[in-house]
Amino acid sequence: MQIDWSTIRTGDADRLHGTAIDISGWMIPLDPQADAVDYFLLSADEPCCGGCVPRNPLTSIEVQMAAPLAPQAEALALRGRLVCLLDDPAGWRYRLVDAVPVDQSPQASQRRFSRRAFLASGAALGLTACAPGHFAGYTEAHDETAQTTQSETAPRWQAPAGALTIDMHSHGGRVIVSRNPVIGANRPFIPLSAPMRAGGMNVICLAIVTDTTVTRVADNRKRFEAWREPQPGELYALGQTEFLRAHQLVEREQIRVVTNTASLTALGPQGPCAIISAEGADFLEGQVDRVDEAYTKHQLRHLQLTHYRVNELGDIQTEPPVHGGLTDIGAQVVQRCNALGIVVDVAHGTYDLVKRAADTSTKPLVLSHSALATHPGARSRLITPDHARVIAGTGGIIGVWPSSGTFHDLHAMAEGVKRMADVVGVEHVGLGTDMLGFISPPVFRSYEQLPDLASALLQAGFSQVEVGAILGGNYLRVFQASVG
Incomplete structure (x- = not known):
C-alpha cells in the first residue's frame, strides 16, 4: 500500500x-x-x-x-x-x-x-546553517562543529571564578564497546575534549558499560534488554577491555583523570577532566573484592550498581523484579564503595533497590540520569517524587537527563529540572546527559549546547547561583563527601 x-x-x-x-x-x-x-x-x-x-x-x-x-x-x-x-x-x-x-x-x-x-558532496557541511525546526549537529562526527542558535536577549549564566561544570553521566567520545561483534572493542573514538572546551564543560563522569555483549535492542520497542546469560568471566573481561578503552580515550583527548576532591578542585576548572565511572557493576560478577581492583587498577570513582540486566546486585526498572530490590551482595558493594571512596549511583535500580541502598549507605547517593513522572510506566526509566526524595534524604542528587521522549527541547528540559527541584530542593538536582547513550537523538547532543541549557535554566526561574549548583556544584559536594 x-x-x-x-x-x-x-x-x-x-x-x-x-x-x-x-x-x-x-x-x-x-x-x-x-x-x-x-x-x-x-x-x-x-x-x-x-x-x-x-x-x-x-x-x-x-x-x-x-x-x-x-x-x-x-x-x-x-x-x-x-x-x-x-x-x-x-x-x-x-x-x-x-x-x-x-x-x-x-x-x-x-x-x-x-x-x-x-x-x-557538501550535504553534511552546512551544520551551522540549519533551518528553523531542525536541531543542528546531532551526529557524532559533528561534535566539533555543532552550533545551537541562542537569542541575543536570552539571559546568560555568569560562571564565578573556580566554578565547576560536571556531567554526572556520559559516554562521550564513544567509549562504549560496540554491541556489533565485528566492530567490538575496535570502535573508533570521536572528538570529546574539543566540544567540552567549546561549551565550557569542565568534568564528565566517563561511564563504561559492562553488559553490552549480553544486552540488545528489543526488536519491537527499540529498548535495551538482556537476551542471554553471560558466560563465567565474560563480563569481567568486558570490564577490563572497557576500562582500558576509557584510559585510551582520555590519553588521546588529553583529558585529565581526577581521583579525589583535591585533584577535582585543582584541575577541574582548567578542564577537560574525567571521573572514571561504570554504568552497571556487571563486571564484578558478584565478587565484591573486584571493587577494590577497579578502584586501584582502573581509578574507578563512580559506580552505578545496575544497568539493563538484573545482575547479582539487584533489580532494575525495565524488567520484572527478581530479588525484591538490592541484594545482600549489592549491600556489600555499597559498603565497600563507601569505605574506599567511590560514589554510589542507583540509576536504573528499582524503588526497592534505592530504599535499601539508602538504608545501607553512609554516604550520599546519586541517581545520575532520569526525570520526574507522577505515574511512570511499568518499564519506564522515570522516577516518582517519592523515589527522588529517598535520594535527597541521603544528601544526594538526581541528574536530569535530556531524553526527547521526556522533553521536546532544552527549555522543556529546564522546566523538568525545575519540577525536580520543587520536589527535592535545588541542592539535590544535577545534570546527567547520558551523552551518546540514547537510542534516538536527545535534546542535548553536544557539550557545545551547555551555554544554551544554562540560559534555559535561568529563563525557568533559577538564579545564577542555583544554575551553578545544578551544573556542577551539587555533584562536587557529593563527590567530596563520598570520595574525599
Missing part, C-alpha cells in the same frame, strides 16, 4: 499498524561513521544538512532495514511493515520495520554511495 506523508502527519497511519506500506522520503543516518546503516530516520522533507534531525515526530519515522543500506543523499522509496509506537521513550510515533528499497534497478544502485562521498 502506497501512503504519503499526510497520512503520517494527521495520525491516520495509526489504523495501518502492522500493514505493509510503501513510503518515500529523505534518509537521515544517525551514525555517520558507518558505510552502511540498518537504522535511520526517514524524513518528509529534505534536510538542510547531514546532521539535521526533525523536531516534529510527525514529519519523520524510524526505519529498521532488513539489510544495511549505504547513506543516500536523495529521496528514496522504501517498503516495510508500519508499526505505531505507544509511549516511545524517544518520542517517535511510527517505525518502518523489515524495510527494503522499493527501486532495485541498476540506476537506484548507482545512486547509493559511501559515507565519504556523502560527506564530500
